[in-house]
Amino acid sequence: QKHQILVSACLLGQAVRYDGRYASRGHKRLLDLQAAGLIVTLCPEMAAGLPVPRPPAEIYRGQVLSDQGENLTDTFDRGAEIALKLCQNKKITMAILKENSPSCGSSFIYDGQFKGNKIRGAGKVTDLLRTHGITVFSEDQIEEACHYFETIN
Numbered sequence: 538q539k540h541q542i543l544v545s546a547c548l549l550g551q552a553v554r555y556d557g558r559y560a561s562r563g564h565k566r567l568l569d570l571q572a573a574g575l576i577v578t579l580c581p582e583m584a585a586g587l588p589v590p591r592p593p594a595e596i597y598r599g600q601v602l603s604d605q606g607e608n609l610t611d612t613f614d615r616g617a618e619i620a621l622k623l624c625q626n627k628k629i630t631m632a633i634l635k636e637n638s639p640s641c642g643s644s645f646i647y648d649g650q651f652k653g654n655k656i657r658g659a660g661k662v663t664d665l666l667r668t669h670g671i672t673v674f675s676e677d678q679i680e681e682a683c684h685y686f687e688t689i690n
């Protein structure tokens with residue numbers, strides 16, 4: 538049994554983003570891995586019960602706030618817990634997640650001002666997965682991620 542990779546659902550053509558769209562139809566390498574049954578997709582925000590579309594949210598001082606000022610921290614934390622449980626149940630030790638998201642971001646997130654400014658940081662899912670030893674790559678690191686995947690299989 539080969540290891541599998543957790544991938545943000547919006548990176549594989551699923552229209553689950555806050556704006557009702559997907560982020561990518563799917564990078565060729567990811568589509569190949571998916572066809573081989575080596576990918577598990579999840580949208581943690583939808584898994585936590587949020588609808589599509591939904592208001593944009595950003596992290597400010599550790600809290601997740603919608604652009605309307607609603608505090609969504611508990612919901613986003615629940616989504617992160619669901620992602621962690623899924624990885625643990627399936628013995629998944631690596632993930633490729635959507636950059637810049639308050640859930641899935643791994644190198645950059647928006648700064649909480651809803652002005653499009655990015656800062657170094659990670660989303661709730663990435664933070665929790667990393668705390669539990671799961672290696673998280675972004676969609677900008679697919680070649681590195683695939684190389685790493687070969688080393689663990």
Ligand code: SF4
Nearest residue numbers: 545547580635638641
């Ligand atoms: Fe994509 Fe993650 Fe946002 Fe869901 S929570 S839309 S998977 S970036």
